[in-house]
Amino acid sequence: xxxxxxxxxxxxxxxxxxxxxxxxxxxxxxxxxxxxxxxxxxxxxxxxxxxxxxxxxxxxxxxxxxxxxxxxxxxxxxxxxxxxxxxxxxxxxxxxxxxxxxxxxxxxxxxxxxxxxxxxxxxxxxxxxxxxxxxxxxxxxxxxxxxxxxxxxxxxxxxxxxxxxxxxxxxxxxxxxxxxxxxxxxxxxxxxxxxxxxxxxxxxxxxxxxxxxxxxxxxxxxxxxxxxxxxxxxxxxxxxxxxxxxxxxxxxxxxxxxxxxxxxxxxxxxxxxxxxxxxxxxxxxxxxxxxxxxxxxxxxxxxxxxxxxxxxxxxxxxxxxxxxxxxxxxxxxxxxxxxxxxxxxxxxxxxxxxxxxxxxxxxxxxxxxxxxxxxxxxxxxxxxxxxxxxx
Amino acid sequence: xxxxxxxxxxxxxxxxxxxxxxxxxxxxxxxxxxxxxxxxxxxxxxxxxxxxxxxxxxxxxxxxxxxxxxxxxxxxxxxxxxxxxxxxxxxxxxxxxxxxxxxxxxxxxxxxxxxxxxxxxxxxxxxxxxxxxxxxxxxxxxxxxxxxxxxxxxxxxxxxxxxxxxxxxxxxxxxxxxxxxxxxxxxxxxxxxxxxxxxxxxxxxxxxxxxxxxxxxxxxxxxxxxxxxxxxxxxxxxxxxxxxxxxxxxxxxxxxxxxxxxxxxxxxxxxxxxxxxxxxxxxxxxxxxxxxxxxxxxxxxxxxxxxxxxxxxxxxxxxxxxxxxxxxxxxxxxxxxxxxxxxxxxxxxxxxxxxxxxxxxxxxxxxxxxxxxxxxxxxxxxxxxxxxxxxxxxxxxxxxxxxxxxxxxxxxxxxxxxxxxxxxxxxxxxxxxxxxxxxxxxxxxxxxxxxxxxxxxxxxxxxxxxxxx
Numbered sequence: 101x102x103x104x105x106x107x108x109x110x111x112x113x114x115x116x117x118x119x120x121x122x123x124x125x126x127x128x129x130x131x132x133x134x135x136x137x138x139x140x141x142x143x144x145x146x147x148x149x150x151x152x153x154x155x156x157x158x159x160x161x162x163x164x165x166x167x168x169x170x171x172x173x174x175x176x177x178x179x180x181x182x183x184x185x186x187x188x189x190x191x192x193x194x195x196x197x198x199x200x201x202x203x204x205x206x207x208x209x210x211x212x213x214x215x216x217x218x219x220x221x222x223x224x225x226x227x228x229x230x231x232x233x234x235x236x237x238x239x240x241x242x243x244x245x246x247x248x249x250x251x252x253x254x255x256x257x258x259x260x261x262x263x264x265x266x267x268x269x270x271x272x273x274x275x276x277x278x279x280x281x282x283x284x285x286x287x288x289x290x291x292x293x294x295x296x297x298x299x300x301x302x303x304x305x306x307x308x309x310x311x312x313x314x315x316x317x318x319x320x321x322x323x324x325x326x327x328x329x330x331x332x333x334x335x336x337x338x339x340x341x342x343x344x345x346x347x348x349x350x351x352x353x354x355x356x357x358x359x360x361x362x363x364x365x366x367x368x369x370x371x372x373x374x375x376x377x378x379x380x381x382x383x384x385x386x387x388x389x390x391x392x393x394x395x396x397x398x399x400x401x402x403x404x405x406x407x408x409x410x411x412x413x414x415x416x417x418x419x420x421x422x423x424x425x426x427x428x429x430x431x432x433x434x435x436x437x438x439x440x441x442x443x444x445x446x447x448x449x450x451x452x453x454x455x456x457x458x459x460x461x462x463x464x465x466x467x468x469x470x471x472x473x474x475x476x477x478x479x480x481x482x483x484x485x486x487x488x489x490x491x
Numbered sequence: 492x493x494x495x496x497x498x499x500x501x502x503x504x505x506x507x508x509x510x511x512x513x514x515x516x517x518x519x520x521x522x523x524x525x526x527x528x529x530x531x532x533x534x535x536x537x538x539x540x541x542x543x544x545x546x547x548x549x550x551x552x553x554x555x556x557x558x559x560x561x562x563x564x565x566x567x568x569x570x571x572x573x574x575x576x577x578x579x580x581x582x583x584x585x586x587x588x589x590x591x592x593x594x595x596x597x598x599x600x601x602x603x604x605x606x607x608x609x610x611x612x613x614x615x616x617x618x619x620x621x622x623x624x625x626x627x628x629x630x631x632x633x634x635x636x637x638x639x640x641x642x643x644x645x646x647x648x649x650x651x652x653x654x655x656x657x658x659x660x661x662x663x664x665x666x667x668x669x670x671x672x673x674x675x676x677x678x679x680x681x682x683x684x685x686x687x688x689x690x691x692x693x694x695x696x697x698x699x700x701x702x703x704x705x706x707x708x709x710x711x712x713x714x715x716x717x718x719x720x721x722x723x724x725x726x727x728x729x730x731x732x733x734x735x736x737x738x739x740x741x742x743x744x745x746x747x748x749x750x751x752x753x754x755x756x757x758x759x760x761x762x763x764x765x766x767x768x769x770x771x772x773x774x775x776x777x778x779x780x781x782x783x784x785x786x787x788x789x790x791x792x793x794x795x796x797x798x799x800x801x802x803x804x805x806x807x808x809x810x811x812x813x814x815x816x817x818x819x820x821x822x823x824x825x826x827x828x829x830x831x832x833x834x835x836x837x838x839x840x841x842x843x844x845x846x847x848x849x850x851x852x853x854x855x856x857x858x859x860x861x862x863x864x865x866x867x868x869x870x871x872x873x874x875x876x877x878x879x880x881x882x883x884x885x886x887x888x889x890x891x892x893x894x895x896x897x898x899x900x901x902x903x904x905x906x907x908x909x910x911x912x913x914x915x916x917x918x919x920x921x922x923x924x925x926x927x928x929x930x931x932x933x934x935x936x937x938x939x940x941x942x943x944x945x946x947x948x949x950x951x952x953x954x955x956x957x958x959x960x
Contacts, residue, residue, distance in 0.1 A: 202930030205841065212837035226935055308789075317786065360804065393800070414784070416619035436618075 105174040117141045155180035206232040286462035289421040296452040314379035322381040327480035335473040341427040356408035359392040369405040433457035499637035504538020505819035506810030507643030510826030515604025517834040522607040534610040536597040540819040543665045550586035555695035614779035646771035646811035654740035667766040678762035686768035701730040708733040713861040713910040773812040844927040848917045853893045856920035859908035871901035877953035879913040883944040890914035895949040904932035
């Protein structure tokens, strides 16, 4: 029987995907659950496992094609039987089941660099071991895939190199959304500054006990999330979004945390942040960081959100005007904490200061709400006890 | 504008200098910052390993072994040498010369690969897209900026809380490599690599050496190997007290008294010198970690993933300052991995195939799992041990003590661990490491031709034993 291999339902906010590279060629036999192809959406890279064992009868859409959910990209013949695959398990059970193909160290490195699955290489070494030569031979046999490797722009002396690299889908989508935000919303930014001393003191005092108690480090982000949620509760319009001619008020607080990764900026969402403890927030953010680094964030974790925190301070930014993340209506920009002289009660004193920037959609948020909500964030951070007492 | 390096490396030990040279080879613009200085206040590359660790201890082990052989064992070869005299200053000078030769070698490799070398102490100062370090030498801080930073700051000896190092009677590895006379009574607290190697050196040169180990002896080695080692070392005259804790101590001008406690009670014992070798602590202080938000755990280690990435982008850490065994070769391979990763390659370190070596006599070396670990994991395995007493080459060299032990998966025959105690175990283990890296079965070892007569045949013969069972 011929089975259609279709692009799976992606998610409500993701409509298109790019076929990155087929791991199989037409006519090849596949095992059930073996990865057929990697799909790149504007948020994540997905693997598409084979639904049944069989022979890949036809590849309908080739590498690089843009596809939608439900598109047929290949045909799988489930009647075709591969003797090697059929017999192998029986034999393996009798002799010895090897968990994974055995690779030499150099073969392992080459395979990883070139995205070759060890399973697809026939090993020529002792006991079927995959050697460097085997991986190289497999590479030569493979049709040229799209280059998605990092660009080395270290110029040689005297050279003026230039290289044209297609934007990844993630980058394209980021670009599209930023331009969309700029052209539809009336973005305005209000600034304030916050004395970080109270939060730093509190953190210094309790960070060891906090880590012992909760098994996660007490960072600054949990304070900002808490302070932001407090302000959003006070000024619900800042947590709202525009839909046509309506304003949609959200009765929940899903806070996006912008994370820079090698593939580009991603904004995983901390759901129901109002119901999370400091420790849960810290743990959630740490988990996002790990997942973002390993490219393991799911579409669900990256969708939705009612407000965003963007911390340019980690890179040393002093001040910036963040762009909205539609359909959200506001975003808080955090920056680098620097010791600066400030006037306090008629005295010049040195304080660890951070500039805060709140960009907002002036279509629905008035200056008053924007400024007051930023002041509320500032005040909560300068007197963290308010977060506890909710005053 | 101030220069922006591709890579700045903090530390020039076996993690740092190897990473620096590899970065240089890969065409990365690299600076290596190190603050090691010798007694003459001269900067020295190579870190603990080269200056006060692996290399000088091997020099003294070799010299002291010659001394002992000449004094005790040449007779059985039919060689009479009369009286044998120890010239300690010459022995120490030879050690020092070897270290210097290698110091200069690293300097030349830096030059050849265009690695800039800065002397001073580096700390993180700022993050601004790249990383800015502040390098302080002689009180003058100088900024250094780089896209990537590799932290390779190493470790330092741990102290006994009640008996701090005094550089005279209570010493660490540095002191015990440079005694100006052979101590009559040497106490060694701890029974790890440093303790056993330096304890062996001074025993051979005439000290009465007492080793105090709070746990069972060599508890991280395979139990069968540990038992054999204990037997051999005791026969040589090392006075080893396992399951004994030093609970107190006092150093006076004349001697050091240690209070030793074990199951049968507490007693005091006096020594002329005490070597404290109870482990090492990571050097993560004064790095400016707080300033940039670099994570450091409660014990001072910098948390990293299997690719040596810290919590900060483009900040890496390798060697003793991160998780895993504190071994020079582990640090070096992590350094190479990070250098190649920065250059866009997909290098990995196989942490399951890092060899461990103790350069005592007989030498001890192993790679992979110990038998007790396999048992604890409930893994089914088969094993075989082959004694050097049945190996022709070993007997010819009067080195028949010890054995080779293989552990293989009961079902697949894949090699899981190889443990050697015996002559040149440090060299023999490499074959086992290669075998593990290539996922070899024990039968693979048995089916590879080994030259005869060689010590390496013992590995093959152990594999044959496993095969014939």
